[in-house]
Ligand SMILES: O=C(O)CCC(=O)C(=O)O
């Protein structure tokens with residue numbers, strides 16, 4: 001709200017639509033700090049018949065250091081719980097350079113199959129993974145109509161009434177489905193998501209304590225949704241294997257060197273992200289700064305923009321400019337460990353804005369749950385000893401996921417915890 005003139009504040013109207021109320025502030029959440037939230041859709045302020053604010057309402061309720069405007073719940077305003085508010089040092093700053101530095105890589109040599117061009121392509125992927133941890137791929141071979149169907153399904157899902165989305169809500173035992181209260185690094189994200197797995201494992205005979213049940217929850221009354229996303233998942237699987245082979249080649253390994261990690265019980269999952277417009281984008285994040293824990297992430301983002309990557313050279317946050325018909329690829333923590341820190345899993349986050357909703361669609365390419373992750377033996381030697389202790393991916397993944405559901409007093413599990421003792425101070 002900071003920066004709005006009193007006239008603009010007086011223009012704001014409140015929305016008491018039940019859908020939106022439950023989207024932004026579930027009844028179970030204690031309202032500690034409340035922000036006046038207009039119903040903003042595509043730049044238009046709608047009036048939904050609730051009371052209007054006045055300058056005196058606003059003036060008496062401003063907390064200058066948080067730039068938060070308090071208003072009684074009874075006014076029917078939408079609200080942001082304190083759980084969304086980032087610590088001052090992690091809030092997005094207004095000025096972020098466009099990431100001209102993120103390499104854009106043309107994957108068409110893969111289709112042509114010429115050996116020398118594939119090697120040159122692998123070298124490009126290697127350079128990008130080493131220098132940035134992020135790159136954008138174009139001419140990737142995913143059919144346009146597969147993309148179009150998936151994106152339409154994504155929009156249709158989030159446009160459903162809250163009760164229909166809640167019908168496929170995930171919980172701590174069954175973590176797939178809809179969720180609007182995810183926490184990253186113990187701060188609540190300004191987003192709603194829908195998660196599913198391309199390959200459902202067989203259901204366990206009995207669910208033991210702490211075990212997760214990866215069963216997809218498909219919404220009823222949304223014809224074509226499941227089919228569109230299953231088709232998308234297949235296309236992603238093909239692309240992910242190609243990228244994995246390029247990564248292996250770029251390290252001087254056999255193209256199929258990493259295949260065995262991705263056997264039948266792969267823990268890969270796909271997430272549909274929806275970031276609604278936010279009245280105070282300077283206080284929150286759609287996804288808090290984090291590194292992806294898996295092997296590779298293949299992210300589709302729409303043309304709104306909001307993905308920021310922490311640049312290694314100066315620690316600045318830079319925006320990854322949306323490129324039409326592309327995917328953003330980032331190497332995750334597992335690739336960092338396999339390569340013994342040659343490739344880096346870069347920190348990133350999603351910023352939101354006050355006027356436009358944003359959609360993104362990540363495919364998290366993750367190994368089988370029994371995979372042991374450690375530096376690849378071909379990449380370590382006397383001069384370059386392993387920097388990480390081996391860890392079991394399934395246990396790591398489960399521990400990490402359970403922390404996404406709520407604010408915890410402890411730090412999430414991360415690969416730095418597996419750094420060899422003598423290296424820990426530099427982790
Ligand atoms: O939506 C985005 O741009 C990034 C999402 C992301 O980093 C994630 O879901 O892990």
Ligand SMILES: [Fe+2]
Nearest residue numbers: 290291292348
């Ligand atoms: Fe991410």
